[in-house]
Amino acid sequence: MRQTYRAMLLACAMAVPVVPATAQEASESTKAANRAVLDALPFDDRTDFEDAERGFIAPLPGGSIADADGRTVWDVEAMDFLQGDAPDTANPSLWRQGKLNHITGLFEVTDGIYQVRNFDLSVMSFIRGDSGWIVVDPLISTQTAAAGWALLREKVADLPVSAVILTHSHADHFGGIKGIVTPEEVAARDIPVIAPEGFVEEAIGENLIAGNAMSRRASYMFGNLLPKGPEGMIGSGLGTTTSSGTITLIEPTIVIADTPTEMEVDGVEMVFLNTPGAEAPSEFMFWLPAHKALMQAEIINHVLHNLYTLRGTKVRSGDLWAKYIHDVIGRYGDAVEVSFGSHHWPTWGNAEIVEFWEKHRDTYRYIHDETLRLANKGLTMLEIAEEIALPESLATEFANRGYYGTVSHNAKAQYQLYFGWFSGNPAELHELPPAEEGAAFVRYAGGADAVIDKARADHDAGNYRWAATALNHLVFADSENTEARELLADVYTQLGYQAESGPWRNFYLTGAQELRQGVTRGATAQTASADIIRSVPIEMYLDYLAMRLDHPRAADADIALNFVMPDVDETFAVEVANGVMNYRMDVQEDDAQATVTLDRATLDRINLQQTTFPDAIAAGDVTIEGDRDRLMAFLGLLDDFEFWFDIVTD
Template structure:
């Protein structure tokens, strides 16, 4: 409600204008039989009236917000059951509220279909389970989780208001879309799908709603330049392929669509405007890609490319190409990474000192912390906050207890946050400033128990292997079998002395065998629950308990956070 009137001095005017649009929340009709719930979460939930119930596309991030959204729909439009749920892609804000709108019992009974793109569960596991620890901590920065909303704090997420708090859930799909042009008649509504995996997500689809001529472009196109590599961390995306998917969408649906709706922001109405947006966003990603590669092949480094590459006026004239979320700066670095990786070919950057050690040497070379602070003060007085941050970051990493350096670094980050057009740049700078002043608040959530329970066993065991520390076993080799009768699954764990390898079959002559419900096995591996406690509720252990316990002790607990703006 604070977003009204002219932009204050602490918010980029363009971002302020974007927020005035995102701030409109409620239930909105798109076409006859199609609505969207907007502003309840970072994402939108699309509602399609089927013959017997509601078809829901992207049930938001958490159980609570999805349930509230469905309650609003039923209150305003009349109560109906949910007949189908479509996950557009493998990011949590597009499936996490599943249990707020349907139950697993309804799905298993065949009353509700859940449709998703190919490799949805694998990519969800990779994102939310495999790399969830680091990604969740970094996401706190990207979305400003600890910031107070307001002109001096969080100003949304660039493509939505904010990520909701609550329980992230997941129910596995019952139907998979594998190729573009595939069709389904879902509760009487004919739908056509475009597979765009490798654009905004590694597993993603768009939906063309045939009767109403509405194209749901998920997150392939939306009200901002998106991220080719999201700052929270993910697999780098292919900007060339992304532009290709937009061109394909223009050819397949541009002349057939009376409206374009996405899983974020608001719709575009009118066939001409839909075609123009798809074409302009195609050109935006293609220009970003081609010009980065042109400069890359001239020998420019990622930082040099980011410093000189600018969006041309023909593209920046369209508001939906602005960098409210992604930016040309970090996206050009992502394009470089896609082709050449992190290394810029300068040997000085091939084997650099760790940040704290380098900082101590750099600060000493500049004459000590007080000299660095003097230089930083001059930079800030001149409005050169980037250079000031560079200097003061060295001072803080050299001596994290230096209060003056921390305070000045926080001030320099704050000014850069206030200037940023990108909401997520703003969030990162202001979160860094907050942690410098107040410290790191502590733990954060990774994958929820419900999400972990929905992930295939093989993927979970591979995830557990990323927490295995072979040094704790001192090179010992052994095999462990896991039997889960209720799922008719058997897994074999081979410890080679350096790695933990999982396969979905028994290994001959194991050191020990664990038998019991998968829920208890997950408690052992992910919650680090004691063996005797789990045995008391049904877990059975056969074989060498000492060897088994040694393996379990070699698996690190789920991460509880880490420092970012200091060593």
């Protein structure tokens, strides 16, 4: 028997966990800033809450999800503090979004379409086919995906997987796939795994070449290292946070390259619309004619999304983003009755959906076009970010609020897309690095004590942005200055308390925590999983090795090696000279100093740290004809990366 979502929420309200608080309260300036938000937005509009609770079937059993060793990878109950009005330590708009994202369970979207929400950062959807369930976007981790899959089969229908659809190349939409289906099942039952063109290359590339730094920054962005509570992490806007289970990948069996692509999937008619270069380099939406429903993927959301994501990815085009939504309005605006996506809750009703789509489209169009207009008038990136503001008709829509992306950093992204990092001011051509710049700033300001005195006065007056700039210079000039670190942490905390963006809050509060405590290691999503490593095309792996080369140390190196991989029938040649590594596929060079033979499976074991090159050589899994020292010299030039590097200090 179905229960209402509200009744379930009240039943577990007594189980709110104790969350460690910081020593810092909201300042009077922060309280005033957050009160102003209450006056600016229509908080009495409950439509989103009604939509987020609509169709509720069942909660997540037990309130958390663990792996096989009993380690918790997803904890819904840890966020149960998100009740009532926002405290002084939280922007009330972000608090509202956190409450909406905390609505958890299995939901019916419309006849034949279901979702599990708040089982992970993203949403997993299920479409009833003729013979089974079509699974859309199986979350980040196998454990969270398996929990959602089990709940669907228990509460709705115990049917097999008949297809899997991966809407785009970000890990929160494919990582849990092996919690739903195995590669052996896919092969044996010929289960289609459908993804957009370029999916594998983009899914792997983002998590490999820049993966170490991006994952470290993601630990800030999603608040993975913060305590959950009114003074800590209250969500990321796009969802709560990321799960920390096992990330997997099954390569697509069907790739969608054209718009529109019409296809019948397990008896369900679908029309796929490719949307590359907007929210993800590889992405599509799809239309379900029989349901009059659009699966909007992550092109349409109940947040302003990122045109640049703070964890660090390639800049996205607001122009393309707006045009993709505009195209959908032209195609299906007259017919649509349901719009559901890879995050958040659905929207129902033609008029409501079309208005939602149009205002979302116009938000990306406004940011893109206004940034370019102001740039062409001579304003710089920082000046544009300070001046640009959405018109009231867009800014007062909760779905356009900057809970994830912000107007400020999205405007900077569009400037960067067209003009790069340089504003045209010659003073920016050859700036000092942070530590040297900090030392010079402190010297100009009259010394560390003078900077602290002035910054404390600005802190007390609520001038946090400038205080943060000045104190950041001092901390980079002298990271051992405890008074400066503590004061900067206080400043970051107040900025975090005021932030409407989940990632901004998480960055500020994580920075404050690391200034006070140093780098604290915690559970965070590790994208370099076994499946990702095994799926890397050898060309991409060689690009990764070329990036890892310690180029200054390799400046005088002269290394030429041939490689043979019998199990995958691949050969390539590697050359190191002039401080760089180049390679050629499908060749063996006559002047190579050595030929190295190893299976791709052995290379994968080395990369997964299940063995080492010396051990594999000793075991006979790697053979070398020629100068063995040349191979060892090459391996010795490859750099390793520390994940927990400093961000807020030098």
